[in-house]
Amino acid sequence: MSSAHDTVDLLSAMIRNACVNDGSPDSGQESRNAGVLLDYLSDTSVQVEVVEPHPGRVSAVFRVPGRHRDAPALTLLGHTDVVPADPRTWTHDPFSGAVRDGIVWGRGAIDMLNLTAAMAVVTRAVARRPRPLAGDLVFAAVADEESGSRFGAGWIARHRPELLAWDHALTESAGAHVGSGAVSVTVGEKGSFPRRLLVRGRSGHGSMPWGARNAAVIAAEAVARIARHRPAARTDERWEAFVHAQELPPAVTSALLDPATLDDHLHRLGETARFAHALTHLTLTPTIVRAGGKINVIPGTAAVDIDIRALPGQSEDEADAELRAALGDLTEHITVEPLGSRTPSQSPPGRLYDTIGAAVSRRFPGRGPLPLLTAGGTDARFVRERGGLAYGFGLYSSDWDVGRYRRLFHGDDEHVDVESLRLTTDALQDVVESFLEEER
Missing domain, CATH: 3.40.630.10 (Zn peptidases)
Structure with missing residues (x-):
C-alpha cells in the first residue's frame, strides 16, 4: 500500500x-x-x-x-x-x-x-x-x-x-x-441561501442621538433578533441513525428523536451538539456587519450579511420566510438582497x-x-x-x-x-x- x-x-x-x-x-x-x-x-x-x-x-x-x-x-x-x-x-x-x-x-x-x-x-x-x-x-x-x-x-x-x-x-x-x-x-450537504440586509436609517450628528434613526442600532437589533430566532427542528432517517449510534440512555435517545424536545437535549451530545443542531435545523447566522464611516456621524445606512443554510426539502422561500419571522417589525426599515442560491x-x-x-x-x-x-x-x-x-x-x-x-x-x-x-x-x-x- x-x-x-x-x-x-x-x-x-x-x-x-x-x-x-x-x-x-x-x-x-x-x-x-x-x-x-x-x-x-x-x-x-x-x-x-x-x-x-x-x-x-x-x-x-x-x-x-x-x-x-x-x-x-x-x-x-x-x-x-x-x-x-x-x-x-x-x-x-x-x-x-x-x-x-x-x-x-x-x-x-x-x-x-x-x-x-x-x-x-x-x-x-x-x-x-x-x-x-x-x-x-x-x-x-x-x-x-x-x-x-x-x-x-x-x-x-x-x-x-x-x-x-x-x-x-x-x-x-x-x-x-x-x-x-x-x-x-x-x-x-445543506443548501445555501445567503442574504444581505440593507438597513435604512437617517443620518445626523453623533452629538445629538435622541430621536435619531441610527442604522447601526437597527442593524444591531436585527442581528440580535436573528440570533434569538429558533426555527423548528426537522428530523429524518439519517438523524435517527445518528442518534442511535451515540449509544445514549433510552430517555435521552427518545428526546433527541422528537423534534419537539430535541433542542432541550442537544447538550447531552457534548462537543457534537453544534454539528447535531446543524443537521436538524435551518440556520440563520449573521456574519458581517457594516455601518458608519466617521465617529461623529450617525449612520443612515448599514448592511448585515446572513449565512442561511437549509436542509434537504427546504426551499429558498422557506428560508426567506424564517428570516422575515426573525426580523418582525424591523422589516419596514430593511431591504433583503439575495447573495446567491444553492439548493x-x-x-x-x-x-x-x-x-x-x-x-x-x-x-x-x-x-x-x-x-x-x-x-x-x-x-x-x-x-x-x-x-x-x-x-x-x-x-x-x-x-x-x-x-x-x-x-x-x-x-x-x-x-x-x-x-x-x-x-x-x-x-x-x-x-x-x-x-x-x-x-x-
Missing part, C-alpha cells in the same frame, strides 16, 4: 504554501500547491491538464487511464485552497506545517489538504501499478472551493467538463467515529458507498458507514448536479469523534494526527482499487 510518509510531507508543504482564499479574485494563488502536486507526480505516466481561469487560480487534473474505456471511472476531488487564519489565536503558526509528536499542525490539516495529499499519494501508486486498473482514475486538485468554486470545480463543470469523470467521485468530509459502531460518510444535494447509496463501507470495516472490525449530511458546502454538489454520485471520504483514528472533527473546520489550532493520515491514505487506496478493478 501507499506510504503515509509522502502524505505527511505533501500536507506540510501545502500548508506552508498558505494558499489563503479570502474570496477576492487574486487571493488563493493555488498555483503554489498545484506546483507541489505536479512535481510529486512528474515521474509517473499520468496524463496532466492544468487550467487557470484567473491568474494564479490554478487547478491541476491528473488522469490514470484504465484498461477498458467502458469500465466505471472514479474522480478524487480535492481542493488546494484554505481559509484565513489569525496567528494570534493559534498555539502554533497556522502556516508552519509543523510535525510534532505525531501531529501535523496548520490551516488545511483537516479542511482539506490532508485528503488532497492522500489523493495524490494514491494516484501515484495507481499510476505505478504494473497492470492498470480496469477503470480510469481522475485526481482533480482544484482551486477556490472555499469561496464558491467559480475558479475551480464550478469553472471546470461549466467550461471543461470532459476533464473529470462525473459518475462517481470522492471528496470531503467524513471519517470521524460515531459511538463504538459507526464511521461517518458524507452523502449530502441542498444528496446522493443515494450505491456500489461506491458499499466499497467505502467494506474498507472501513476492514480497518475497524464491527464498525460500518453512517450516512450524514455536512452543514457546509463542498464540490460534491457539481457532481450531483451532473447526475453522479459523490461521497465525502476519509478515515480517522478512533479518538476522533464527530464533535472534535467538526470543531476544527475553519477553527483555531487545526491539526491532524499522522495515524489518521496513514488510515486515510491506506483506506483510500483500498477503495480506489476495489471500485475500479471490479468490472461491470
Whole structure:
C-alpha cells in the first residue's frame, strides 16, 4: 500500500504554501500547491491538464487511464485552497506545517489538504501499478472551493467538463467515529441561501442621538433578533441513525428523536451538539456587519450579511420566510438582497458507498458507514448536479469523534494526527482499487 510518509510531507508543504482564499479574485494563488502536486507526480505516466481561469487560480487534473474505456471511472476531488487564519489565536503558526509528536499542525490539516495529499499519494501508486486498473482514475486538485468554486470545480463543470469523470467521485468530509459502531460518510450537504440586509436609517450628528434613526442600532437589533430566532427542528432517517449510534440512555435517545424536545437535549451530545443542531435545523447566522464611516456621524445606512443554510426539502422561500419571522417589525426599515442560491444535494447509496463501507470495516472490525449530511458546502454538489454520485471520504483514528472533527473546520489550532493520515491514505487506496478493478 501507499506510504503515509509522502502524505505527511505533501500536507506540510501545502500548508506552508498558505494558499489563503479570502474570496477576492487574486487571493488563493493555488498555483503554489498545484506546483507541489505536479512535481510529486512528474515521474509517473499520468496524463496532466492544468487550467487557470484567473491568474494564479490554478487547478491541476491528473488522469490514470484504465484498461477498458467502458469500465466505471472514479474522480478524487480535492481542493488546494484554505481559509484565513489569525496567528494570534493559534498555539502554533497556522502556516508552519509543523510535525510534532505525531501531529501535523496548520490551516488545511483537516479542511482539506490532508485528503488532497492522500489523493495524490494514491494516484501515484495507481499510476505505478504494473497492470492498470480496469477503470480510469481522475485526481482533480482544484482551486477556490472555499469561496464558491467559480475558479475551480464550478469553472471546470461549466467550461471543461470532459476533464473529470462525473459518475462517481470522492471528496470531503467524513471519517470521524460515531459511538463504538459507526464511521461517518458524507452523502449530502445543506443548501445555501445567503442574504444581505440593507438597513435604512437617517443620518445626523453623533452629538445629538435622541430621536435619531441610527442604522447601526437597527442593524444591531436585527442581528440580535436573528440570533434569538429558533426555527423548528426537522428530523429524518439519517438523524435517527445518528442518534442511535451515540449509544445514549433510552430517555435521552427518545428526546433527541422528537423534534419537539430535541433542542432541550442537544447538550447531552457534548462537543457534537453544534454539528447535531446543524443537521436538524435551518440556520440563520449573521456574519458581517457594516455601518458608519466617521465617529461623529450617525449612520443612515448599514448592511448585515446572513449565512442561511437549509436542509434537504427546504426551499429558498422557506428560508426567506424564517428570516422575515426573525426580523418582525424591523422589516419596514430593511431591504433583503439575495447573495446567491444553492439548493441542498444528496446522493443515494450505491456500489461506491458499499466499497467505502467494506474498507472501513476492514480497518475497524464491527464498525460500518453512517450516512450524514455536512452543514457546509463542498464540490460534491457539481457532481450531483451532473447526475453522479459523490461521497465525502476519509478515515480517522478512533479518538476522533464527530464533535472534535467538526470543531476544527475553519477553527483555531487545526491539526491532524499522522495515524489518521496513514488510515486515510491506506483506506483510500483500498477503495480506489476495489471500485475500479471490479468490472461491470
